[in-house]
Amino acid sequence: MKNKKNKVVTISIIVFVGIVIICTYFSKTIKNMLLPEVTVCYAKPGTIGESFETTGTIQYENTHKIYPMSNWQIKQICVKLNQDVKKGDVLAKVDNDEISLKEKEEQEVIMQLQDEINSLKKAPAPDQDKIKENQYKLDTENIKYKAIRKGLTNDGSILSDVDGKVVSINSQNGQSPQDAQSDSSSSSQAGDNIQAASNALFEIISSDATFSVKWTASTKDAEGLSIGDTVNVTAQDGENSNAETAAISEKKYDSTKDEYEFLATISGKSDFKENDKVTVSTQGNIKKYNNVIPKSCLYDDNGVDYIYAVKAKDGALENEEYVERIQVKVIDSDSLNCSIKSVNNGQLDKSNYGIVSSSSKSINDNSEVKLVTTEVSR
Structure with missing residues (x-):
């Protein structure tokens, strides 16, 4: 009987301890959830310290551009991209017969106006108002005559007026120098003509041309950037040889995008190339x-x-x-x-x-x- 009583007590203690442990566990679990x-x-x-980092694009600064006149019918491109040229080298040829015809037509108008002015002056009572009117027309036609061949030689060649390298050629249906025909009659056919583009026909960089980097920034990031500030420009491949500094030269706000456009001139010579994608970064007073x-x-x-x-x-x-x-x-x-x-x-x-x-x-x-x-x- 006593053993049975001890057994009941032992079981009760074990059950009690178990209940305490279980309650403590669940209490702890509930507590952790709260x-x-x-x-x-x-x-x-x-x-x-504040810092800024974004992607920019390398471009040439101070390039020389040659724009086509409206009456130019380009029939042959005489240079290639990245070709070095000297001042006076032929870049392209236009349809010179068309230019010469326009010159002759303009000369006839000029001669007629000059004859009219001379006749008015010889009259017993010269009409001074009419003379002034014709003289104004004559001056205008002379300006138009000089513009016909502006930028062209007598044989219709477009010449480079600087020493440098051709970095852009804008034309349609163009012939490369090796494809151009020596027979001028065949190369002047309408199907082979080059129609000049609406923007620059040639873009040439001089031997001392500098690079600049262009990028955009949000209004918030742009607050810490001003004209004259220096930024770091690094090649995105991480090469240390292509790491330069640049001074901000332009800061323009684009209201349509609510962002700023920046342009910075890269100091000194660099190994960058036009249209390279680079990392533009700046750091304030960084301290450790x-x-x-x-x-x-x-x-x-x-x-x-x-x-x-x-x-x-x-x-x-x-x-x-x-x-x-x-x-x-x-x-x-x-x-x-x-x-x-x-x-x-x-x-x-x-x-x-x-x-x-x-x-x-x-x-x-x-x-x-x-x-x-x-x-x-x-």
Whole structure:
């Protein structure tokens, strides 16, 4: 009977302990579900300072452009892209017969006006108003006559007026030099003619031409960039040999896109090529600090800055995480991060579980929390 009683007591104790353990477990589980969930990061060495980075395009600066006249019928291109030319070299030929015909027609008009003016002057009572009117027409026709062959030689050749390299040829149905026929009658056929494009026919860079870089920036990013500021220009393949500085020369606002267009002149010689895609970047007064954290970790209480450090203490079944409020002083900051140091000997080292960077609920000093993830600070 006594053994049976002892057995019942033992079973009761075991059941009681089991119930306590189960209740403690479920209580802990429910409690964890209600705790604020926090993510943390660590104070670590980093830099403070605003920076800007985007993609730009390399282009030539101060190129020489030759624009076609409306009466030019280009029949032969005499140079190739990237060909070096000297001043006076033939770039192309136009239909000279058409130009000569227009010149003769204009000469006839000029001669008629000149004869009319001479006849009016010889009259017994010269009509001065008519003479002035005809003289104005004569001056206008002379200007038109000079414009017919502007930029052309007597045989209809377009000449380069600078030493340099041809970097752009704009034409339609064009003949390359090796394809052009020596027979002028065949090369002047309508099917072989080149119609000049509406923009520059030739673009030539001189031997001392410089490069510039063009890019766009949002209104916010453009606030920190002004004419005269220096930016870094780096080849996107990361080669150090293609890293230069450039001074901003233009800043224009595009209201249709709500963004700014920038142009910066690259200093000195470089290995860049036209249309290269490059990285444009700028950095303000960048400084290095030992304890850098995201600004999301920082809290303010009536002008006093502080952080919450996650720590642990022994619990019934496992360690329990809680937060400790630590007052700090902000040494420096930018738009994303800040450098801090502790006040009153507060600890910022990795002996803690980290510094709270976000929380699902409001927290206070000694609040129990549930550690979810760890973020990596810069």
